[in-house]
Amino acid sequence: MDIAAQSIEGGFADPVFNAQTVFRAVMEAMARPGSVQLLPTLARPPAPLSPTAGAVALALCDNDTPLWLDPALHASAAVISWLGFHTGAPLANTPADAHFAFVATPAEMMALDGFSQGTQDYPDRSTTLILQVGDLASGPPLLLEGPGIETSATIAPARMPRHFIEQWKQNAKRFPRGVDIILAAADGIACLPRTTRIKTMEA
Amino acid sequence: MTAQSTDIATYNFAYLDEQTKRMIRRAILKGIAIPGYQVPFASREMPMPYGWGTGGVQVTASIIGPDDVLKVIDQGADDTTNAVSIRAFFKKVANVAVTTETAKATIIQTRHRIPEHPLTAGQVLVYQVPIPEPLRFLEPRETETRKMHALEEYGLMHVKLYEDIAKHGRIATTYAYPVKVEGRYVMDPSPTPKFDNPKMHRSPALQLFGAGREKRIYAVPPFTDVVSLDFEDHPFEIQTFDQPCALCGAENVYLDEVILDDHGGHMFVCSDTDYCEKRREEGHRGHLAPETDLASEKLEPAQ
Amino acid sequence: MYVAVKGGEAAIANAHCLLADRRRGDRSVPALRLDQIVEQLALGVDRVMSEGSLYDRELAALAIAQARGDMIEAIFLVRAYRTTLPRFGYTNPIDTGTMLVERRVSATYKDLPGGQLLGPTFDYTHRLLDPELAAGADVAEPLRRETEAQAMPRVSAILAREGLIEPDGEMPQDHVPGDITREPLEFPMARDIRLQALSRGDEGFLLALGYSTQRGYARNHPFVGEIRIGGVELELDVPELPFAVPLGTVRVTECQMVNQFKGSAKAPPQFTRGYGLVFGQSERKAMAMALCDRALRASELGEDIVAAAQDEEFVISHSDNVQATGFVEHLKLPHYVDFQAELDLVRRMRAEYEARENPAKAEEKKEAAE
Numbered sequence: 001m002d003i004a005a006q007s008i009e010g011g012f013a014d015p016v017f018n019a020q021t022v023f024r025a026v027m028e029a030m031a032r033p034g035s036v037q038l039l040p041t042l043a044r045p046p047a048p049l050s051p052t053a054g055a056v057a058l059a060l061c062d063n064d065t066p067l068w069l070d071p072a073l074h075a076s077a078a079v080i081s082w083l084g085f086h087t088g089a090p091l092a093n094t095p096a097d098a099h100f101a102f103v104a105t106p107a108e109m110m111a112l113d114g115f116s117q118g119t120q121d122y123p124d125r126s127t128t129l130i131l132q133v134g135d136l137a138s139g140p141p142l143l144l145e146g147p148g149i150e151t152s153a154t155i156a157p158a159r160m161p162r163h164f165i166e167q168w169k170q171n172a173k174r175f176p177r178g179v180d181i182i183l184a185a186a187d188g189i190a191c192l193p194r195t196t197r198i199k200t201m202e203a
Numbered sequence: 204m205t206a207q208s209t210d211i212a213t214y215n216f217a218y219l220d221e222q223t224k225r226m227i228r229r230a231i232l233k234g235i236a237i238p239g240y241q242v243p244f245a246s247r248e249m250p251m252p253y254g255w256g257t258g259g260v261q262v263t264a265s266i267i268g269p270d271d272v273l274k275v276i277d278q279g280a281d282d283t284t285n286a287v288s289i290r291a292f293f294k295k296v297a298n299v300a301v302t303t304e305t306a307k308a309t310i311i312q313t314r315h316r317i318p319e320h321p322l323t324a325g326q327v328l329v330y331q332v333p334i335p336e337p338l339r340f341l342e343p344r345e346t347e348t349r350k351m352h353a354l355e356e357y358g359l360m361h362v363k364l365y366e367d368i369a370k371h372g373r374i375a376t377t378y379a380y381p382v383k384v385e386g387r388y389v390m391d392p393s394p395t396p397k398f399d400n401p402k403m404h405r406s407p408a409l410q411l412f413g414a415g416r417e418k419r420i421y422a423v424p425p426f427t428d429v430v431s432l433d434f435e436d437h438p439f440e441i442q443t444f445d446q447p448c449a450l451c452g453a454e455n456v457y458l459d460e461v462i463l464d465d466h467g468g469h470m471f472v473c474s475d476t477d478y479c480e481k482r483r484e485e486g487h488r489g490h491l492a493p494e495t496d497l498a499s500e501k502l503e504p505a506q
Numbered sequence: 507m508y509v510a511v512k513g514g515e516a517a518i519a520n521a522h523c524l525l526a527d528r529r530r531g532d533r534s535v536p537a538l539r540l541d542q543i544v545e546q547l548a549l550g551v552d553r554v555m556s557e558g559s560l561y562d563r564e565l566a567a568l569a570i571a572q573a574r575g576d577m578i579e580a581i582f583l584v585r586a587y588r589t590t591l592p593r594f595g596y597t598n599p600i601d602t603g604t605m606l607v608e609r610r611v612s613a614t615y616k617d618l619p620g621g622q623l624l625g626p627t628f629d630y631t632h633r634l635l636d637p638e639l640a641a642g643a644d645v646a647e648p649l650r651r652e653t654e655a656q657a658m659p660r661v662s663a664i665l666a667r668e669g670l671i672e673p674d675g676e677m678p679q680d681h682v683p684g685d686i687t688r689e690p691l692e693f694p695m696a697r698d699i700r701l702q703a704l705s706r707g708d709e710g711f712l713l714a715l716g717y718s719t720q721r722g723y724a725r726n727h728p729f730v731g732e733i734r735i736g737g738v739e740l741e742l743d744v745p746e747l748p749f750a751v752p753l754g755t756v757r758v759t760e761c762q763m764v765n766q767f768k769g770s771a772k773a774p775p776q777f778t779r780g781y782g783l784v785f786g787q788s789e790r791k792a793m794a795m796a797l798c799d800r801a802l803r804a805s806e807l808g809e810d811i812v813a814a815a816q817d818e819e820f821v822i823s824h825s826d827n828v829q830a831t832g833f834v835e836h837l838k839l840p841h842y843v844d845f846q847a848e849l850d851l852v853r854r855m856r857a858e859y860e861a862r863e864n865p866a867k868a869e870e871k872k873e874a875a876e
Contacts, residue, residue: 015221016215016216016221017216017268017269019221019224019225020224020266020267020268021268023224023228023265023266024266024268026232027228027231027232027235027266027409030232030235030236030424031235031409031422031424031425032324032424032425059225059228060225060228060229060232061225062222062225064222064226065229099229119353120353120354121349121350121352121353122243123237123240124230124233124234124237124240124242124243126233128232147238147385147423147424147425147426147427147428148235148424148425148426148427149426150407150425150426175387176237176240176387176388180232180233180236193235193236193424194236194237195236195237195238195385195424214590215590218590219590220590220592223589243690243692244690245687245688245689245690246690247589247687248582248585248586248588248589248828249586249589250586252582252828252831252832252835252836253828253829253831253832253833253836254829254832254833254834254835254836255832255836255839257832277839277840278840278841278842278843279843282514283514283840284514284517284518284840285839285840286514287514287515287518288514288518291515291518314839315841315843315844316843333833333836344693344819345693345819345823346693346694346819371855372858375851375855377844377847377848377850377851378843378844378847378848379844394841394844395843396843396844396846396847397847398847416829416832416833418690418691442847442850457843457846458846459842459843459846460842460846460849474842474843474846
């Protein structure tokens, strides 16, 4: 299939209700860090953008939200053209200009502090990262605490960024500035807002 | 060109266009990630006046889906006119199921009260907020209050509360009583009576706040610390009522004073009408409860 | 026996039914048609379009009829409709220099290229109620220009040739004009944003503020360089096409205020500008807007901020009449939960006060109560 055809297909079948379904899953996940919100396959973007990450893009991105794509995604003209066609979102010049960053290979990604952290006055103006992780159960377990969590919660996302626990600690130190993360697995999502603390279980 | 009725008035699901919903949804996510911080958003004109719940309506319209069950209360009651009006709006533009039962609702939009029935995980409480800035009455300038939040400089608020104590012997703030969220942001809980403040602390429900005219959205995630500001020698305390609800006999709930005649006769009844009805259905009776059964009471009086 | 009030829904429906009845009034009087409002209450329609930020005469007329002539309610109706409309794009800036002018007056020059053109104005009418109008008398046809219209350069351009007026406001090269209907306001704001807010601001509020500057609350020595009213072309750039697509003509009122300025650390002595532009014909609004715009440029020009009209956050936060009316009128919504909390506090404080001031009386009262 050529890029033109690929870029037109694979959007939401029902834009209004599918967007609402995806948003509610993200909202629940952001409000209850560590909880996994299951999502049916609602979008079929060209690889290597995953269906879950693609659905998040369709639900949240538009021409007001510059996007940054990691090298794996940026290398795919089909991905760029699909995102452009369905969301209208421009590509950010630098990671620090991005409202959303899509990362297909988190294990190779740049440091979290390279993205927009927001300002002390406007901490909301920070990048939200969408990391495509293999799943949320087979990686090293992360013990989570913080707002949205009654006592503690555990997720075990596979293929996370290098030195993630240390980087996340640094992210927390910048509070109220900092990035927020949406983990996009094959069948669902989980979130790590900047307020979530990771208690180390394993190195 | 003539304006024909067919040209106008075809609206999207839940009234807002999709781009507006996305913008509000992004603000909600940032609000959840930074508890108590007021996220600016490009509030839209809604088909009801600013100050009448446009912020709450925009938040509800952005999160609501066909599976939701909506409850709308104003002053704790489902049948106050503005609550009726907002509920009717969502019935019309989103065709969602509505309820008056707190436990059955997935989204509860409220003005000035938190329901008495404990909220549960999975529920979303949407507050209508008139003035989201807790420091506004101390400092009218947004440019200044934004700096105070950035620097976590809340001395002014403590000075105000302390002046109250010096002047009146107590903190004279009875509603919209400021809280600190997760030890960082001082937040306005909307003009709920301070009686309701403790319900916000570590609530299992997600709490979203929408201020339409002031163009701010903020949030308190579930299980988040919400602490009312106070002093060691003047700890925060809620109002207490000397008598139980006259209709259902409930204690430790917030009561409305109802004037019965012009000779000073009055009674106190639950402000949360659903809570009161549920208790009466269960057989609880206050000292002024009618003897008749509830069915006849539900009849509408003459307009 | 107390019975909780129910039936808000029926009450609302009945109230709306009554409203519709009163709106229609005496059924033996013919109902107003929208074209009558458009044609005969045109300045009211213009105000609704201007402060409603939507250029559509018929919808504005409908709003006026629906609002029973309540202008702020009509503006609100138009805004609430406008907000749901999809955006196709932003037109190119209009060029008022090429306006098809219907009225143009300058207070700074006796005569100037293009001349003074009174046009359809209330100026110099004697404000005597007209019984003939009440009787529905026929109206004479106006005179029409027989020669080709002369070019009418803007007065500010004439002054600029001498270098005596500051240049027209320039924004940085990469500045993208804001849109107050799509982005939340932020203070301090750029002038483009401020002008948008002023253009949809309440006429009465801006009039009062402009007036206050004339009476010495931040006086800035204004002269009406020029007021012009007429039609301007709207054009839209479409990426696929090599030329701008004409969309039609809108009628606007533009006021360029020329203000004396002694100079500051930042700028040499010269004239400065205050700018007003509104949809339709509304000199009062355009002039008030220009006065406010100039006053709000205080910090840009290094002037002391001493008066309300210069205070950007104060002016812009309170200029929107849809916001203002909503919040003022929301006070009629039930507030009894909060009032109960206050009542309780005042009762307690009152009891303490009485016990303190007059212990015997307080004791008496307490006994009587018991």
